[in-house]
Amino acid sequence: MIYGAMKFSIGGSLKLAFRPWVEGLENVPAQGPAILASNHLSFSDSFFLPAVLDRKVTFIAKAEYFTAPGVKGRLTAAFFKGVGQLPVDRSGARGAGEAAIKAGIQVIESGGLFGIYPEGTRSPDGRLYRGKPGGLARVALATGAPVIPVAMIDTEKIQPPGQVMPKLMRPGIRIGKPLDFSRYQGMDGDRFILRSVTDEVMYEIMKLSGQEYVDIYATAAKRQIADEAKLRAEDEKRAQKQRTATEAADTTGTEGTDRSGA
Missing domain, CATH: 1.20.5 (Single alpha-helices involved in coiled-coils or other helix-helix interfaces)
Structure with missing residues (x-):
């Protein structure tokens, strides 16, 4: 109920104001679990992608967004819950990774769409960076869910770091064909397999986005x-x-x- 209302109000407003274009929407299944693996250029990526999808997509967000005190804190928590964000305690690098993996598996096992940024953080300069194998690959191999590569286009130009007011321009979203890694299911403890799966996904994202790839x-x-x-x-x-x-x-x-x- 809350998600539907938020999607209608926020998603509708985003589409009306920014008119994002999208390619490959047919690659997102109408039902059943899947992982959406996207490049990460802007804070707004987690809003533009859900805005163009008919289904709910769940991303993870740091727990601080859900626990801040006061009226502003409660409103912030309600907003992030409403747009489908899951709180993850990021205290300690390993704890954060394990929490994200657990959250992703839960979303997949419930038949949902799980959104993840393999780079682990926003790109500092618009280039595509090496994917971290811990989250994406482990969720994919633990569940057998297909991985759908996604490329956000020009979202970093809408609101660069430090800029308060967003620039009205059309961002783009390219959605690639699902990648099947079910042949590796259950091998999420093999670091070489995890790296191979992650690199394959990043290569597809690179082709979709046209970004320069940096292997760090x-x-x-x-x-x-x-x-x-x-x-x-x-x-x-x-x-x-x-x-x-x-x-x-x-x-x-x-x-x-x-x-x-x-």
């Missing part, structure tokens, strides 16, 4: 970008000090010459 994890890329930004800031600070010192020396020299000439 997005979390590592974010750390690298942050470190480079810090170094640039330190270099600029040193350069500014040097400019200030040079200007002070020039001023002192000029004043000495003026006094001598006088």
Whole structure:
């Protein structure tokens, strides 16, 4: 009931305002379980994809969204529950991964659509990063559910990090054909199989999205970008000090010459 109302209000508003285009909608089964594995460009990905589907798709969200105090906290919790988000306690990397896997398996076993971002976090620069094998592949191999690759297009341009007001433009969604990994069912303890399955899904996402692929994890890329930004800031600070010192020396020299000439 709540999901239907939220989908009607939020999904309808998104489609009316942004007019997202979609290809491959026929690849999402009308019923039965499936995993939607998508690239992740924007916070809004978890809203645009459900908006164009007739079925409910469940993503996971950090538990803090559901436990914040006060009126704002309760409204936030109601919103995320209403759009089909599941709370996951992310305290401790391993605990977060296990909780996400358990949540995904529950969704699949109930016959639902489970949405997951194999990169584990949003892309810091619009490129496609290496998929993490722990979540997607383990849910797929534990359940035998088909994996449907999804590519979000241009959603990062609508509301870049730090921008409050979204830009009105048309994002796109490409949905690929289901991938069957049932031949590996029950082999979710084999790390080589997990990596192979994940890489195959990421390759399909790359073909759908047209993104440049980077064979490192997005979390590592974010750390690298942050470190480079810090170094640039330190270099600029040193350069500014040097400019200030040079200007002070020039001023002192000029004043000495003026006094001598006088």
